[in-house]
Amino acid sequence: MTGWIKCCLLGVMSLCLHVAAAEPAVRLLTEDDPPFNYPNEHGGVTGISTEMVTETFRRAGIPYSIEIMPWLRAYNLAQVDSKTCLYSTTRNDEREKRFQWVGPLLKNDWAVFAGPRSPPGVQDMAALKSFSIGGYRGDAVALYLQNRGYKIEYTSDDVLNLRKLMAGHIDFWASGIYHAHFLAEHERLGPLRQVATFSSSYLYLACHPQTPPATLARLNAALDAMRHDSFIDALKKRYLTPP
Known part of the structure; x- marks a missing residue:
């Protein structure tokens, strides 16, 4: 193989590698x-x-x-x-x-949760219409409930909703089930009771x-x-x- 052919092949290989590496x-x-x-x-x-x-x-x-x-x-x-x-x-x-x-x-089920200071006796979504439910701004869970006439109190951080729930500053809290249980375990707050599952999302x-x-x-x-x-x-x- 002549020198100029080798140079061409090396040049083509170098160009290909450069193009691959340059993928944004x-x-x-x-x-x-x-x-x-x-x-x-x-x-x-x-x-x-x-x-x-x-x-x-x-x-x-x-x-x-x-x-x-x-x-x-x-x-x-x-x-x-x-x-x-x-x-x-x-x-x-x-x-x-x-x-x-x-x-x-992943599949993500949505639910409403009660804390130790939540109003007693609430066991379904219909009964929740009269109470405040914590959610955070821009979250699909909170928007879903707001669009269906539920009273949502917004925060910028869902950990704040969990803390407000435990302190009795909101009546209930809406969240994904895995997220809610993870936060309660991580923050060592509870007990957390699942009132009702109202939707599933992906x-x-x-x-x-x-x-x-x-x-x-x-x-x-x-x-x-x-x-x-x-x-x-x-x-x-x-x-x-x-x-």
């Missing part, structure tokens, strides 16, 4: 929402959804970065930054056309509408492959406290 990293945004996504002691992000999403990107061979921030800020950024995806995002009719979807990641990775179809296909294929091995089952045993 996807900016992954999330919030502090355990056990799905939350900060760890090393300044990074952990949680069952975080491990699922990062493994999906690893298997798909797509570079990424992760940032944790307040939910409303992350939600708004994911709609204007074309290189951005958001997790763990409840998929509903209002959000359907605002994103491209990868998933589902959590997804929500990507900007301009995300390339090929990227979405690679991510969904990687996630589908994970469902057929022990990876996701092992994560559920580690992170999800039985309600």
Whole structure:
């Protein structure tokens, strides 16, 4: 093989490697929402959804970065930054056309919880119409109830709702069941009683509408492959406290 041919081949290989390395990293945004996504002691992000999403990107061979921030800020950024995806995002009719979807990641049941100072005798959703229910701004759980005529008192952080519930400053609290039990155990607050389960949702990775179809296909294929091995089952045993 002549020298100039070798140089051409090396040049082509170098160009291919450069193109592969130059694939832009996807900016992954999330919030502090355990056990799905939350900060760890090393300044990074952990949680069952975080491990699922990062493994999906690893298997798909797509570079990424992760940032944790307040939910409303992350939600708004994911709609204007074309290189951005958001997790763990409840998929509903209002959000359907605002994103491209990868998933589902996990099923998330929604419930209303009572604390030791909650009004007694309330056992169903109809009876809750007369009482204050804690929720946090931008959360799909709280918006679902508000749109159906329930009285929602908003905070910026769901831990505040748990503390207000225990202190008797709100009557009840609406949240996902895994999230509620995780927070109660972590904060060592209780007892927490589940009054009624009122809906089920699925959590997804929500990507900007301009995300390339090929990227979405690679991510969904990687996630589908994970469902057929022990990876996701092992994560559920580690992170999800039985309600």
